[in-house]
Structure formats: C-alpha cells, structure tokens
Amino acid sequence: MTTTAPASPRSELLQLSPLGDAFHVFDTTLRDGAQREGITYSVADKIAAATLLDELGVGFIEGGWPGAMPKDTEFFARAAAGELKLGSAQLVAFGSTRKAGVRAQDDLQVRALLDSRAPIVTLVAKSDVRHVERALRTTLEENLRMVGDTVAFLVAEGRRVFLDCEHFFDGYRADRDYGLRVAEAAVTAGADVVVMCDTNGGMMPIGLHEVVAQVKERTGFRLGIHCQDDTGCAVANTIAAVQAGATHVQCTANGYGERAGNADLFAVLGNLVVKLGLPVLPPDRLPEMVRVSHALAELANIAPDAHQAYVGSSAFSHKAGLHASAIKVDPELYNHLNPEVVGNDMHILITEMAGRASVELKAKEFGLDLAGLPEVVSKVVDTVKAREAAGWSYEAADASFELLLRDELAAARGEAVTAPFTLESYRVIVERAGNAVQSEATVKVHVGGERVIRTAEGNGPVNALDSALRSALADHLPALDGVELIDYKVRILAGHAGTDSVTRVLVASASTKAAGAPEWTTVGVHTNVVEASWQALVDSLVYALGPTVQSSS
C-alpha cells in the first residue's frame, strides 16, 4: 500500500486500518513535535521517522504543513512519489482554515493541502472567541464560515477531515457555546473528528474529564484530544479524555513539542493498552515501543530520557536499597507491569539487541544462522553490552553490528578473518589563517601487500580523511568506487562534561555496487571526533567490500 490515495472515496479510507476506525492513534511528532526548540528534521529524517511510526502501528501520521513550510511540501511530494512506503498508517497533512474573505478554493494554503495528495487533512480552527477577535481579527460568524467552507471544500475533493479546535478548553471557560458552534460547523460540513486542543497546556485531568464528558453529551460528535504538557499532565489529560469518551488521541514521540512538550505517545499507548485494556495497536506491536522511541530520539538528535515512563532505559531499574532481595524473588510485586510487554528490561537496559533472542533474530536478518551456536550468541551479547556501556549504539548501525557478528562467527569456526586493509597512521591538520580555513589529511595504510601513503584536502577534517583513505585504497579495492557517504551524524554523549565527553559518530553510506544493502550505517565512538569518524568510515568501507573480500584479500 502506498502512502497517498488522493482520490479514494472516504468510505474506503475508513476501512484502511487493520484495527478499523473505532480508535485513532494519531501521531504528530513530525508536525507539532517539530515545534520543540532545536529540532530540525531533514526530509530524509521525516521519511525515516514516518516509517518507524508505521512499524509501531499508529493509525495516522501527521507529516507537516504543506504550503507553509517548504520542507514539508517536499516531504509530501516525495512521499506521494513513492519514497515513503507505509503499511497500515495513513498520512495526514496539517493546515489552517481559509483566510477571512477568501473562497476556500482560492486560498493558496488550502490548495497546498490538496496538492500534498495526503488522503487526510487536519484543519486547525480558532474555537476561543478571544483568539478569533484578538489574534485572527475577524468576526465570530466569519470564523464559523471559514471552518464550514474549508471542510466542505476538502471533503468534496475526497479528503477525510479532522478539525483541531485550538485553545478549545480556554475558550470553553470563556464562552462555552462558541467552541461547540465551531465544532458543529465542521461536522455539518463533513468533518469526522472534533479534536479538543489544550493548546496552552493549562488543564488538569479532573477538570478536563468533566469538559470532555459535557461536550460528548451535548454534541454526540466523535471527539479527539490534543494536550500540551505545561502542567505536567499531558499524558494524564489524554487518558482522562478517553475515559470521558474521546476516541482519537494526538501525541508526539517522547512528548517532543513546543514549551514543555506534548503528550508522550509511548506513555499514552502504554496506559491505553496495558492499563485501560484498549487494543489500540495491532497485536504484538507494544514491544516495539522502546526501539521506536530510541530511534526517533536519534533522528531528532536528542538524547533519550532514561527516566521516561515505559520506554526509558531506567524505567524498570531498581536502585536496590529497600527491596533488593524481595525483587529477586518476586519481581512482579515491584513493577507496575512486566517490562518485556513494552520491549523494556528490568535491569539497566543496554540495548534492544542485548538479549540472545534479538541477536539470533538479527543474525537471521543478515543471513547468518546462529541457532546451533549458543557460545557465539553469548560472545556477541557480551561484546554489545560492553561496547554500549562505552557509548556505542548498534540500534541505528546495522552494518557495524553485522561486521561484529561476522567476526565472532568466523572466530568460532576457526576461520582467519583478514582485514582488507590496515592502518599504520593518519594525521589531520586544520589550519585557519585570516579567514581561510584548510583541512588536510595524510593516511599510511597497508593494502594488497603494499604500503600506501596518500594526502588529500577536504572541506573539513573528516572529509579530508575520507578522501585520503579512498585515494589510498582505490587501486587495490576497485569495488569501493561506487561507495558514497550520504549522511554523517555526531552525538556528544554525557551531557555535563563539555568537549571532554565521548563522541559517537554515525556514518550512512550508499552504493549501487556494494555487496550488502544499498544503504548502510556504521558507528564509531571515541573522545576524539576525528577518531570516532575514522572508525565509522573504516567500518563503512569494510562492509561495502562484503564478507568474501573481507576474508580472502
């Protein structure tokens, strides 16, 4: 199934989800979550994030605001062109109602929503009289027409429409009827869901539950909830709204969002599935939560919160003290649920892969059968644990993990693994004189029985090093010819030590000629960013050469 189904009749859209349409898990990590200070996703990041969210099994992925943000417009275009392959999730475009005094079909921003080819549109509307009058500066009646017209236009064009009622709860306190009239204008025009937004995040559960229940009773509309975390209650408010009758929850991964953030998708899912017993995810997806949470943190370039509910690496770790011995005997007395249910671990979580079963599964993915080799599995688990404790992360570096597996497997079989090349030394110099900055790298390597020395320049130290290394290897390893470095990420680990911290580098590479996957990622870790990069670069090239070359050259 492709992402976009622009001309689908609405009845068909309603049946696309394998869980049916009874409950909507609506993710807005890529739209509202991107409002968090410091987050700037590339289009490639967005495609990777949407894929992860789809793997988790969310029903709806709000991808951005086409027409308002050029990068979002590009994301929808590339998604529609087939770059984003979704399983069961549906892609949603966000936008606002038409401008005052303009016909919906003439409003460029509304047209951009159609042009995005997203099958579903979330329209944001003002539902607080003060915002209509003081921020939008139009009349209450014109705002209602803006809502009705825009919904009707999009529905006529085959789109399913959800309405985000901005500042709904503040507005309800000020003038409870007006918000309901906005909702009515949308539903009358064909909107499916009225989403009550606590935009300023000032609500708490008992009060919010009461309002949602009242609105449900007065309107009978299908209600959704969107909470900000300014009182530290976004997750609780979301759950309270469901308990009051809402059947559509808008969340962001890890609670990313403006100010104090949004309702955290993972806590909300854990609470809905485990605590309320609502099957809002496809069966057996809950254990994906930890992996998806951490991978999305990686994409946002934010260190995962170890103490995050359900998915934090410390969410089930006990500091001995009071209960140590009792925990050993009876762990279920001391955890609110079995950590495995959400893909977590009671001990300090090293990684998702640290378990024997995951290593075996992962090996199978690479075509390596470890079923009869328990000692190899143990060795790999130990190595991964030790390395992750030192800052490595294999969650996003499959190629480095595959190399590690291959090495351990060869060692177990008594095969000698010969590296395709070895380093004698490198030197990188970065110089600035006046405003001119120059980088130069020299490598001395042994390859194909020869000692090769090459020097290259680059627009940065890593680029220079990469060029010098490729130049040194080119004659002996022509298979590296098509290999290209396509992404490079740097993460400084351990927040409070400044430049003394450990640096983790992830390098993504691609090749049409490589032996393995067409794209792969490798990792390096060191206090020195240049050395960490070197490690990842070397892994990338060794991986590109494939296992045959690796053990025969």
Added chain:
Amino acid sequence: MTTTAPASPRSELLQLSPLGDAFHVFDTTLRDGAQREGITYSVADKIAAATLLDELGVGFIEGGWPGAMPKDTEFFARAAAGELKLGSAQLVAFGSTRKAGVRAQDDLQVRALLDSRAPIVTLVAKSDVRHVERALRTTLEENLRMVGDTVAFLVAEGRRVFLDCEHFFDGYRADRDYGLRVAEAAVTAGADVVVMCDTNGGMMPIGLHEVVAQVKERTGFRLGIHCQDDTGCAVANTIAAVQAGATHVQCTANGYGERAGNADLFAVLGNLVVKLGLPVLPPDRLPEMVRVSHALAELANIAPDAHQAYVGSSAFSHKAGLHASAIKVDPELYNHLNPEVVGNDMHILITEMAGRASVELKAKEFGLDLAGLPEVVSKVVDTVKAREAAGWSYEAADASFELLLRDELAAARGEAVTAPFTLESYRVIVERAGNAVQSEATVKVHVGGERVIRTAEGNGPVNALDSALRSALADHLPALDGVELIDYKVRILAGHAGTDSVTRVLVASASTKAAGAPEWTTVGVHTNVVEASWQALVDSLVYALGPTVQSSS
C-alpha cells in the same frame, strides 16, 4: 529556629508552620528522590538542598533514613548540631515499623529514628497483603501490631508520626479492607497522616481519585499522597488526590526518583497554587521555583530539563512563526500563566519564520529597546534570515543572537565595536599512530595590544583548541577565569551530502562571574567542524566578557 525540637510536645509542632497545619507540602528529594540512578549526595549536598527547599517554603523535608544509611545518620546528627538552619520547614526522618517479633523500643532501627532527633517521623508500613506475606513474610495480624506499636512508641517519645502505606493502591485492588486496617492501626496509635503510596506507579488520575475519595469517606482520616511516575501521571495523580480530599502531598524536586521518578514538586506546587488556587506556599515564594529547581539539579549533578513544566528554561518558549505578532500584542493568549509568577521568562525562539515582531520581543528580553529603530530591526531580520538559510540557528543560541543585536545596534548608533581579541591563525593537528590518538592546537591571537602564541593538547581537536585559546587570553582577560564549557552539540545539516555538509555547533557555557546570564549558548556554522566550533567558542567568550569590555578593550 533550629531544625530539631526533640522534646516538643506535639501540639506545639502543629503550630510551627507559618501557614498552619491545614496543608502539608512534604518534600522527599533527599530520601526517595535519592533513589534515582546516579544520584549520590554528600552530607554537605544534603544540607545545601534542605536549605534551598526551606527557602522555597515547603513545610516538611524528609532528610533520609537514619540508622539504615550511614550518610543519613550523619546528616541528621549534623543538622541537630546546628549545621542546618531552617526557617519554617521541619525536618523528617524516614524509617520502617519495628521488625516482626521484636518490641518497638528494642528495635535498633526504630531507636535510630529517635536518635536522629528529628521532630517528625515517617514510618513506612506494608499495606498490601501480598507484600506482607511474600516480602515481609509475617502474618497480617503481626503486621498490624508492628504498625500500632511503633507509632505508639514514637508518639509517646514526643514525635509526630506520618504513616506511608506502601503499595496502598495495588493492595486496595487485591484486598481493600486490609489497607484500611493498617491505616486504622496507625491512627488509633496516634499517627496524624495516612499517606497512600502508589509505590509501583501504575495508577492513573480518574481511578486514583475514586479510591482516595472512597477511603476519605470510609475513614475520615487525614490522607496524604505519594506517587511514582511509571505511567507518566505522577503529577496528575497527586493533584487528583488533593481534589479527592488529600491534604498532604509527597514530592521530589524535578521528579527525581527510582525508575521513572516521583511526582515533581515544582509542577505539583504550580498546579496547586496557580490552578487550584490553594495557598500552600508562603506568599511570594512561587517565583523562587526556577532558581531552586536549577540549584537542586546542580546539587544532584543532573542537567536541568529545559522542557520541564513551569521551571524549564524552554517552558515558555514559543517557536513563534505564525503567532509572533499575536503574542506580542497579547501574550496571555499564548501562555497558561504569566511566566514571572513562577520566576520564569517567556522566550521567543528566533527561527526561519521569525519576523520583525519576534526580533523586537527578543531584544526586549535582553534589555535592548528597538522600538524607535525600525532600520535596525530590518537589518537584524535580514541577517538572521540569511544566516539561518546558511545553517545558523539562533533559537537555541540566545547569546550569539544578543551579540548580533548589540553589533547592529552599535553600528546604527555609529559606535565602533572593538573585539576583545582577534585571531591571527590557528592550527589543529590530530594524529593516530598505532592505537594512540593525539590532538594538539596552536593559536596566535592579538589581545590587549600583544601578540600571544599558545599551544595546548586535548582529548579531541575542539578541546585542544579551547585550551589553547583560554591559555592565550588568560593573562589579559582574567574575567574569563570562571567560564566553563558545560555542553557541546554538533549537528550535521542537509541530510544528503555526507561529510560535505554544513556543520552546526552549539556551545553551552556557564560562569558565576559572567556579565550576562549564568548560562548561555552560542552557535557556529561551517563546513569544517573545527571552524564551526571555533566560532561558537569565540562567541561564548565574547559574551562572557559583556558589552562594556567588548566595546572598550
């Protein structure tokens, strides 16, 4: 007033708080909060933390478990000896009921509670039948006697006693009467407060509210609440309990605690005072929240969470864009409360979409009035747009933005801005031979009329460069002495160009002596990570020197 009043009659204790005894803000940062992985307070840290909590105006400070933890025993001894001077807060010792089959007065751990000389004792008791039978391994009746005896003994010795009912909510689900019998045993023996603990943190507000209301109705006892954050609902649960009749809340600063942590004191206080209108702190203490929260994070050696409700440095940050002009006119439409109420600030993030309004607002934050200078605003907007298009990002780099504003303002006024130092050249060398990696940097700068050359080593190129630069400037700019690099972030921009991409570096610095804020962030952008880091380092030091030095040296 001293901390400890060992022989005070209980009636006197009840009147000690200036707010009376009607509502208890009970902090357990130093006891339950210290269960968080990685926290280890020294006794001096504990004294400093208790002083901060007292300044904030909490009523009760649980300092630890004397007799069980040697450091806690020492803390109470030094507090009683006069090292801890509290204003209105009272010190609380935590401990457990007597062991099975031992008289309370013969139980060493109970005696240690007396020896601590703390006027108040929180006793933890099992209130879940499964925990009594499977963890404590005694009979249900003996557990009741353990509670009653221990409370009676401590009360007879002049102590005020609160009872923590461990696993109360899980126990209530399993056998609702037993928890109530435990509470009754304590109250009959003279305990003042029955604290319902969600020890495993599995509750959510609607369900918890119902239980608290039932218990309140069935017993009439004074109830307290203690919540863990395993469902992400600890703050909301605490508030829901108060709404159901609890008048004693146990929290930890910044939500520190085992696993996912405890209910965050600051969010709970913000919600109680601002949202529920309960005067649970002495008047005008709420604006101390931000300072106390950050200082306690410092003592725990944990980076403050920028997105924490109420007190996070980004808790009132808006990525503006669409709403900037509306926010300028009407900030209260976009914040759930005036940030100054809790000692915080509204920040406008300068982003791609920022316009003139955001720049003016931001300048006002820095104490620069651009109201009469439209041409300066235009110049800054143009510069920001051009720079952000090239990869700069000012939303997390206020200090670099302030420098930019100052420069444009000085230029508009015809003032010459003299840099405090200028660079002639730098050279950074990273070498690896065998497995040894070395970094060395040389800088040539002009400062205070002199040309200074310095070379330094580091554990990475940026660290070496930073050291060389500081060494070169130290003699002429002693104000830089206290400046410390506290965080360093690297982001590679433009996802599909590999090491050729542009690198953005953010440097966070801190100083107790700096001219501006105590913490500030600067940005640098270049294809070369070393040069980008250099730019951010230079901005950081120039900012630390303040505007006076900048334009006069």
